[in-house]
Amino acid sequence: MTVLNERVTTDNNALIQDKSTKSLIKRSIQYIKAGYPVHFTGPSGSGKTSIALALAKKIKRPVMLMHGNHELDNKDLIGSFNGYTSSKVVDQYVRSVYKKDETVTESWKDGRLLEAVKHGYTLVYDEFSRSRPATNNIFLSILEEGVLPLYGLKSTEPFLKVHPKFSVIFTSNPDEYSGVYQTQDALLDRLITLHVGFKGKDQEAVIIREKLGIDRKGAEIISGLIHELREEFGNRKGAPSLRTSLQIARIAKLEDIPINGSRQDFQQLCLDLLGHSVVQGLGLKIEEANELILEVCKKMKEEERG
Numbered sequence: 668m669t670v671l672n673e674r675v676t677t678d679n680n681a682l683i684q685d686k687s688t689k690s691l692i693k694r695s696i697q698y699i700k701a702g703y704p705v706h707f708t709g710p711s712g713s714g715k716t717s718i719a720l721a722l723a724k725k726i727k728r729p730v731m732l733m734h735g736n737h738e739l740d741n742k743d744l745i746g747s748f749n750g751y752t753s754s755k756v757v758d759q760y761v762r763s764v765y766k767k768d769e770t771v772t773e774s775w776k777d778g779r780l781l782e783a784v785k786h787g788y789t790l791v792y793d794e795f796s797r798s799r800p801a802t803n804n805i806f807l808s809i810l811e812e813g814v815l816p817l818y819g820l821k822s823t824e825p826f827l828k829v830h831p832k833f834s835v836i837f838t839s840n841p842d843e844y845s846g847v848y849q850t851q852d853a854l855l856d857r858l859i860t861l862h863v864g865f866k867g868k869d870q871e872a873v874i875i876r877e878k879l880g881i882d883r884k885g886a887e888i889i890s891g892l893i894h895e896l897r898e899e900f901g902n903r904k905g906a907p908s909l910r911t912s913l914q915i916a917r918i919a920k921l922e923d924i925p926i927n928g929s930r931q932d933f934q935q936l937c938l939d940l941l942g943h944s945v946v947q948g949l950g951l952k953i954e955e956a957n958e959l960i961l962e963v964c965k966k967m968k969e970e971e972r973g
């Protein structure tokens with residue numbers, strides 16, 4: 668379980684906010700204040716999670732981060748009995764009298780959702796569409812009736828009223844939507860879904876520069892290279908993202924590799940980090956993918972000279 672609060676910020680996690688990101692966060696705050704959960708959807712590495720966490724911090728409540736996965740179930744969300752606690756008192760105050768008092772109680776551990784709903788946290792439910800629809804169904808009661816059903820808890824109340832300060836932010840990747848079930852659609856219908864796409868070349872160069880403290884020219888070469896390759900992908904899935912740009916920049920900086928498309932060590936770094944996604948996304952053989960990456964690298968060299 669990851670619990671973040673306002674004070675936790677590191678440079679690595681800092682969100683560099685351009686005009687459109689600022690506006691997206693501002694609008695999202697308004698929707699959340701009006702009581703509607705927001706849902707950021709977009710390709711992998713487009714910044715959905717970063718935006719969701721930045722938004723969550725702005726709400727100024729403790730933040731709980733939860734990742735969707737097919738094994739997540741009601742025990743993780745609501746909680747479960749996880750053993751017994753026993754206490755024993757042996758009283759031998761009078762030597763000839765032996766008195767033993769033993770109590771055994773079941774111990775319950777609150778699940779993440781129960782904790783967030785009870786205390787009014789902001790829940791960031793990352794990649795929620797990776798969880799089984801049956802698991803996500805519980806959000807229908809929360810969003811529709813404002814109650815959390817307490818399956819499995821031996822309490823007199825069958826549900827818990829949702830804390831007024833509780834809010835939830837969802838993220839998902841539309842490439843993973845194949846096979847979505849009816850219940851998932853019912854959930855989607857209750858969310859305000861906002862698209863987060865890849866940023867422009869210049870905006871990504873600014874993020875690379877500010878986040879990693881590398882020079883402007885280097886940041887522009889990396890973002891130019893990634894954009895050029897992204898164009899090759901067109902509408903196909905798995906295009907290289909800002910995440911890969913940041914990886915290239917970080918390694919080049921750490922290893923003192925000059926960011927220059929004509930340098931063999933920089934070319935090798937690009938081949939290693941981009942080869943697999945180009946093979947997968949464009950359906951090429953590795954040799955063809957490498958050729959394409961080198962071609963784009965060399966173009967960056969020509970742009971440098973110009």
Ligand SMILES: Nc1ncnc2c1ncn2[C@@H]1O[C@H](COP(=O)(O)OP(=O)(O)OP(=O)(O)O)[C@@H](O)[C@H]1O
Pocket residue numbers: 679680681682683684685688709710711712713714715716717718838840874878909910913
């Ligand atoms: N505006 C931004 N400022 C700074 N860093 C950013 C920004 N947007 C994205 N990043 C960085 O880009 C990387 C990918 O972002 P993030 O994990 O938020 O994307 P995502 O869309 O949630 O990806 P996935 O779907 O794969 O989980 C992260 O390292 C993140 O810190």
